[in-house]
Amino acid sequence: MDINKLHRISDYQWRIDPVNGMHVPGIIFASKDLILDMDEKVYEQITNVARLPGIVNASYAMPDAHWGYGFPIGGVAAFDPEQGGVISAGGVGFDISCGVRTLHTGLTVQQVMSKQKELADVLFKTIPAGLGSTGVFHLNKKEMNAMLNGGARWAVERGLGDQADLERIEEYGCMQGADPDQISNHAKERQKNEMGTLGSGNHYLEVQKVVEIYDQNIAKRFGIELNDIKISIHCGSRGLGHQIGTEFLKSMVVSAKDYGITLPDRELACAPINSKIGQRYLGAMRGAINCALANREIITHLTRQAVKHIFPDIHLDLLYDVSHNTCKLEQHEVNGKRKNLFVHRKGATRAFGPGHPALPATLREAGQPVLIGGTMGTASYILAGTSESMQLAYGSACHGAGRCMSRHQATKLWRGSNIIQQLADQGVLIRSPSRRGVAEEAPNAYKDVNDVVKSADQAGLSRMVAKLEPLICIKG
DNA sequence: ATGTCC
Numbered sequence: 001m002d003i004n005k006l007h008r009i010s011d012y013q014w015r016i017d018p019v020n021g022m023h024v025p026g027i028i029f030a031s032k033d034l035i036l037d038m039d040e041k042v043y044e045q046i047t048n049v050a051r052l053p054g055i056v057n058a059s060y061a062m063p064d065a066h067w068g069y070g071f072p073i074g075g076v077a078a079f080d081p082e083q084g085g086v087i088s089a090g091g092v093g094f095d096i097s098c099g100v101r102t103l104h105t106g107l108t109v110q111q112v113m114s115k116q117k118e119l120a121d122v123l124f125k126t127i128p129a130g131l132g133s134t135g136v137f138h139l140n141k142k143e144m145n146a147m148l149n150g151g152a153r154w155a156v157e158r159g160l161g162d163q164a165d166l167e168r169i170e171e172y173g174c175m176q177g178a179d180p181d182q183i184s185n186h187a188k189e190r191q192k193n194e195m196g197t198l199g200s201g202n203h204y205l206e207v208q209k210v211v212e213i214y215d216q217n218i219a220k221r222f223g224i225e226l227n228d229i230k231i232s233i234h235c236g237s238r239g240l241g242h243q244i245g246t247e248f249l250k251s252m253v254v255s256a257k258d259y260g261i262t263l264p265d266r267e268l269a270c271a272p273i274n275s276k277i278g279q280r281y282l283g284a285m286r287g288a289i290n291c292a293l294a295n296r297e298i299i300t301h302l303t304r305q306a307v308k309h310i311f312p313d314i315h316l317d318l319l320y321d322v323s324h325n326t327c328k329l330e331q332h333e334v335n336g337k338r339k340n341l342f343v344h345r346k347g348a349t350r351a352f353g354p355g356h357p358a359l360p361a362t363l364r365e366a367g368q369p370v371l372i373g374g375t376m377g378t379a380s381y382i383l384a385g386t387s388e389s390m391q392l393a394y395g396s397a398c399h400g401a402g403r404c405m406s407r408h409q410a411t412k413l414w415r416g417s418n419i420i421q422q423l424a425d426q427g428v429l430i431r432s433p434s435r436r437g438v439a440e441e442a443p444n445a446y447k448d449v450n451d452v453v454k455s456a457d458q459a460g461l462s463r464m465v466a467k468l469e470p471l472i473c474i475k476g
Numbered sequence: 477a478t479g480t481c482c
Contacts, residue, residue, distance in 0.1 A: 069477095093477075094477050094478070095477040095478080098477070131478070131479080131480070132478090132479050190478095190479070199477075199478080200478075200480085201477050201478080201480095202477080203477085236477070237477095238477090238478085239479070241477085241478090242477065242478045243478090245477090245478095246478090325477090407480090
């Protein structure tokens, strides 16, 4: 990106002044080097989002921002329903409520390393992964609707998770306001055999080691110590979310004209929040959020079973679960007034600061855990939401490393088998049904997660708490 | 991301 088009506010905050129909400025939170490496398309997309009706404050981009469908991935934008604000299927993304959860294990590095291969194999055998993978649970129509309404709470009620997990999930594991009637039978059909599956692409399950602590006080509150073994799960709403996104995107392109909305880009198809289709999408998307929460809960259940095969006395407790493709109704202060806003986070993590009422009592003083997934062979990070972040971008932070290369380009440069061998030499065991998938996800196809996280910390979006490195990765 | 194109 041409940095000369931006105004420097600080080393980690840059502004695009509103021009040509932009209602608000654009704000990018990133270091100069990360911005120089961003595609020019990201600039275009940030400015296009700023042209949508009812946008409040600014169109934001997180340090891991890259070119997405309509909105940039790493984009955050909030809309005011009282000012004609819109909701956009492309602003949420296709993999609705894709997210990360991290589990404590209580295992030592020695325990895991002495059983590294066995653990990798049993996890790979137990957790279905890959494109089109199906699970051991099959939902009839009634159960499908119960799942779409109940989320992780539905899974726990059926013995597929712990009650204690629920307070460690955004929305306490159940997104209110889901409307399964707004989800097509086709979307439900695609999902009925896919519960408890990882999926493909950048989705994974990782066994990780805590290698660095940056904030002892918050780490202690989160239950993180140096050399701890954690397990992180990254996946979303599978075929259901994708189908909902596809269908509503088409409908919103058509309906935009009816509502007098001029789209700066077809991919930014959207509808007024206070419109029939806007409300329908909201109900469907909330169902997909519950689908992703239930999916991660079931995968957690399967992971607990798998780990018990090798370590019978170990039980995994949930640290936290974050979603990073959502649109949520939240209260934020705008010019000194509390406003109800619909906050789109696409490839961006909610990062509420200390004291926020949405956080459970056990985490409220520390701030929300922000779980940042790396790539195979590189680090993941745990951060904490800050008070400052609430003012900067509605309490939001980055979500991962962010791609810097297309999947196609990656498969031209690398072979999956070589990547797996290289990582094995570094002590990281990979298990995947797809060699090509591994090549597409090669660590070097991503930005340096260390730079991304440092920018998020320095910009004030979140505070670095701990760094984790992978030992085992089950890759979709 | 995705029954990797209805």
